[in-house]
Amino acid sequence: MALADLTDWLDEFLKPGRIIFAKRLSGNDTLANGSHQAGPYIPKEFLFRVIPAINRTDILNPDAWFDLAIDSHPDFRKVRAIYYNNRFHGKPKGGRNEARLTNFGGAASPLLDPDSTGAVALFSFRRVEAGEQPGCHVWIARHATEEDLIEDRIGPVEPGRYVVWTADVVQPDLFRVPERPSCWLADDEIPEGWKTSFPPGTEIVRKAVELRPCDGLEPDARLLRRLACEYEIFQSVEHAIELPAILRGFESLDAFLKRAQTILQRRKARAGRSLELQTREILIEERLIEGTHFSHQPESDPGKRPDFLFPSQAAYQNPGFPDSRLRMLAVKTTCRDRWRQVLNEADRIRRKHLLTLQEGVSEGQFREMHESGVQLVVPSGIIRAYPDAVQPHLQTLESFIGDVRLL
Structure with a gap:
């Protein structure tokens, strides 16, 4: 397929009436590490949202079959969404309470191909009500240029995190308010200067180090904890700055899109430098002197x-x-x-x-x-x-x- 096909796909499937789930496929999602999962992991809360028919505990393991087209390769299958809920049916302690997508066909599916590990995958579901037939179109980025095109539209998709995106102007998931995590800064905890001018990455990294000194932790664990903390700090500052403008509304669609694009570009810039700046802090903490040892x-x-x-x-x-x-x-x-x-x-x-x-x-x-x-x-x-x-x-x-x- 020509590269323009992705642009056409994004125009077609990132629009009002559809809900997008984006993630980077891990070794657990594909068959790269032999985990033998039935399909890529998608949180049950999201699956309940797009396939409401399986969100029930009155029957054991409710399921729904629907069409799933992988347009990037191409591949078409009847896929099964199932909610394993035996925790509510006689196994309250050791039972399952999770939802899965199955019937992808093993390694023959581009989604389970080990070489797809690390790729950005977009799942575009159309909005349905209970009783309606769901449907899904998927695009798996085939190279870095396609990943850049995707992230230009929806923002960075980082390993271990997923992005939920809707194109509805009234309340897009782009500005969805998350529950307060441990490093989330309340309004009175955010430095005043940050509220008028978004802080550079170096300042957010320093704040993460302050909140997560992680004394005694090995560098690897320290790095991962701080990256998670820094992400939460970034989100809290973004929320404090952007949400008031969102709630005030926009005079035009162009004004909304301009604001949204600014937010997405800021997110990409943070994602691009976060690991680098956190690594520098770790090196310094490990008593390596900048300019002498690195x-x-x-x-x-x-x-x-x-x-x-x-x-x-x-x-x-x-x-x-x-x-x-x-x-x-x-x-x-x-x-x-x-x-x-x-x-x-x-x-x-x-x-x-x-x-x-x-x-x-x-x-x-x-x-x-x-x-x-x-x-x-x-x-x-x-x-x-x-x-x-x-x-x-x-x-x-x-x-x-x-x-x-x-x-």
């Missing part, structure tokens, strides 16, 4: 700027410093296609280290990375999302920091 956003070679160089930019640019004692660390939230971007970031360093939050890769993708000289660095908390054969070859952030201390 350089952040240095120029390695003319026109090339890796995220981090070790032990320093000066060492890298000193011809007498041994190549074997140089390291670089690229930071990318997802790596499915973007890992190739790091191959030319530091010419003197043969093995490129890449820190990612992507929840799994296929064995074939990992083999290609390894053969190209890329070493994946993955926080220990998400290593289990990778195939068993891949896990021994991953490096944790704590292990990587231990290695660079020796430089």
Whole structure:
């Protein structure tokens, strides 16, 4: 299919009357790590919203069959939505209380293909009432350009998080008020300056460090906890700034779209730098001195700027410093296609280290990375999302920091 097909699909299926569920497929969603799930995980609260017929406990395991078309590949199937509810039918303690989509056809389905791990998947459901037949159209991004087009429309889709989107102007899910999480700032907790000018990422990161000092935690756990906290802080500030304007309403559709686009672009900018800035804080906390033990956003070679160089930019640019004692660390939230971007970031360093939050890769993708000289660095908390054969070859952030201390 031509790239224009995605643009046409977005125009057709991101419009009023439809509800979008977007996520990055993890190794648990696909068959990459052998989890043998029946289909991608979608929270039951969302499935109840788009398939209300299964939201009942008066019968055991209610289900509904509906048409699901994967337009990106293409693939068409009759899919089953089922609510496993035996917790309400004789097993109050150990019973299930979850909903699933099944009948995708195993690895023959593009959604369960291990090579789809890390891809953005959009599920577009049409709004139905109880008793009406649901239906779903799916697009699985096939490369980074398609992911960029999708995120330009709905904002960033980060590993481990999902996005629910509606195009209705009156109350779009873009501005849906979440329940207050642990790092959510109340209005009187937000610095006054942040309310008039949205704070830069560095300030939000510092606030996350303040709220989550995580003393005694290993770097991997500390990083994941702070990333979650930072996201909540960002949301609370966004809510405080944007919700009053939303409630006041807009004079025109163009004014609404302009405001929405500003919000989406800000979200993308945060997602693009969050992991990088949090990693810098971790390095400093681990007593690595910036400028001596590592350089952040240095120029390695003319026109090339890796995220981090070790032990320093000066060492890298000193011809007498041994190549074997140089390291670089690229930071990318997802790596499915973007890992190739790091191959030319530091010419003197043969093995490129890449820190990612992507929840799994296929064995074939990992083999290609390894053969190209890329070493994946993955926080220990998400290593289990990778195939068993891949896990021994991953490096944790704590292990990587231990290695660079020796430089």
